[in-house]
Each structure stands twice: as C-alpha cells, then as structure tokens.
Amino acid sequence: MPQARLLVDLPDGPWIADVSREFPDAGFRVLTAVPGESAGFALVRVSARDVDAALSAMEAHDALRSVSVMAREDGVATVRLETDAPLLLLAAKRSGLPIEMPLDIENGVAEVEVTGEHERVAEMGRRLSELGLEFEVERVRQRVDPARLLTDRQRELLLAAVDLGYYDVPRESTLTEVAKHVGIAKSTCSETLQRVERTVVREFVDDLPSRPLDAEPAAADT
CATH class of the missing domain: 1.10.10 (Arc Repressor Mutant, subunit A)
Incomplete structure (x- = not known):
C-alpha cells in the first residue's frame, strides 16, 4: 500500500503556523489529535530554547481555546490543547485518510505521513488545496508489512x-x-x-x- 510524505506549508492564522514561525528553532510534535465538530483536540510536545516564551505565545493565540501543561522538564513541555482551526485534521477527515502520528511541525511546515490507496492519497492532496494549503510530495513509496x-x-x-x-x-x-x-x-x-x-x-x-x-x-x- 502506498505511503506518502507531504511537506505542508501552513498558512498564517492557525496557531501552529504562527507560533512555529515565531520560534523557528522550536519543534512541535503532535502526539495525538482528534477532530471535533468545530474544534480539534491534541496532545503536543513543545521543544524550544525558551519553552516558556513559546507556551506564552500559544496561550495568547486567538485560535487556541485552551492550553494546559501536562508535563514539564528543561526545554520540553507536553501540552493538551483545544483549537478552532485544525486544518490538517479537517483535510484528513474529508479525505478519509488519517494522518499518522506523531506529526512534526517546524517553522510553519508540517511533515505529514499518510498510508492508503492511491485514490485516497490523491484525495488528501485535493482537500489540502481546497483549504488553501500548499504542499510538496517529498516521497511516495510502497509500504511493506x-x-x-x-x-x-x-x-x-x-x-x-x-x-x-x-x-x-x-x-x-x-x-x-x-x-x-x-x-x-x-x-x-x-x-x-x-x-x-x-x-x-x-x-x-x-x-x-x-x-x-x-x-x-x-x-x-x-
């Protein structure tokens, strides 16, 4: 079954795009994510030189309804959050092709991996484009059990x-x-x-x- 890796350039507006561009040296790893009716819920690990500043930027962002720090150590924080604009989750839901976790985002670019039939992968691309998300296909390969x-x-x-x-x-x-x-x-x-x-x-x-x-x-x- 084909496995594709897409590099998605996130538009300004969603919190993950804005905050990751504000802190280009930081890494944001989405460990789990679930789309709701009008929001998305996720568990995210944030790694940054100044993790306090990154967390402050997240808490101040209008697209985040709630931010709760679940675990903390030097330079790393695991956060539970609720967001208004889960664009990647919405594209996955519309295409019927779940995004594989963990999902890494750095400097406004998300590294998205999906596995499914060629038609489903192509549909994911169409859905991303409909949402105004630019992307490039970094790799397509046949996934082997x-x-x-x-x-x-x-x-x-x-x-x-x-x-x-x-x-x-x-x-x-x-x-x-x-x-x-x-x-x-x-x-x-x-x-x-x-x-x-x-x-x-x-x-x-x-x-x-x-x-x-x-x-x-x-x-x-x-």
Whole structure:
C-alpha cells in the first residue's frame, strides 16, 4: 500500500503556523489529535530554547481555546490543547485518510505521513488545496508489512539471535552458539542471518533521506 510524505506549508492564522514561525528553532510534535465538530483536540510536545516564551505565545493565540501543561522538564513541555482551526485534521477527515502520528511541525511546515490507496492519497492532496494549503510530495513509496519481509524461518532465527545477545555490543553469544540453539549448521546460520541483515538494512535505507549527510541544507530547511 502506498505511503506518502507531504511537506505542508501552513498558512498564517492557525496557531501552529504562527507560533512555529515565531520560534523557528522550536519543534512541535503532535502526539495525538482528534477532530471535533468545530474544534480539534491534541496532545503536543513543545521543544524550544525558551519553552516558556513559546507556551506564552500559544496561550495568547486567538485560535487556541485552551492550553494546559501536562508535563514539564528543561526545554520540553507536553501540552493538551483545544483549537478552532485544525486544518490538517479537517483535510484528513474529508479525505478519509488519517494522518499518522506523531506529526512534526517546524517553522510553519508540517511533515505529514499518510498510508492508503492511491485514490485516497490523491484525495488528501485535493482537500489540502481546497483549504488553501500548499504542499510538496517529498516521497511516495510502497509500504511493506515488516512481517512479510522475512520468512518464518528467518524471523525465528533473527529473534533467537537477538535474544541470545548476538547483536549486542560487545556480543553476548557467538554464531556457533546461535546455530546450536536453533539446531542448524553454523554455515546455514551464517548464510541465513546475512540474508536477513541484507533485507532489513535495505528496507531501513529506503526510509532515509537521499541528501548526503555532508550536503548543505536547502534554504527551505533553514
């Protein structure tokens, strides 16, 4: 099933757009969110150099009906809030395609991930446009069920290797011990784990950004 990642440029007006632009160094992570009839309810983790100032800006914003700090530590606060204009939730509701949580917003740009049929993903794009939200598709890929990546035998061997500490640093068991534990030859164990590692690493790499680690960030990221 297709999984799409959209970078949505939020318009001025919604609290998350205004406050995140006012504090461009801050991160806003929506942990949970539920749309109501005329409002939205969410649990948001705010990370900022001056988290007090960010919270004050949230409390003063007209689009937020209520802001309650649920947990607090240095530079981080978890907040329960009610908002008048949950545009992203509204687009998700109209398209019938839920937004995957957590949802990260920085400097007015939301990183939205959705998974569904091509028609549903396209409908999400139309709904975003109807609401005046500009976006770009950062990535579309076929989402694979992790349980289907490996055969039953491969999965059994991998779990045994993990349980025995084969992948710990330093290792708690040897390849010979893992092979003996599952009752197979050492050579078979080695070959099977190599296939497992190749499959898992390739799937992981597909999720990584394509930009080299030493490349300069694009202007939109600053």
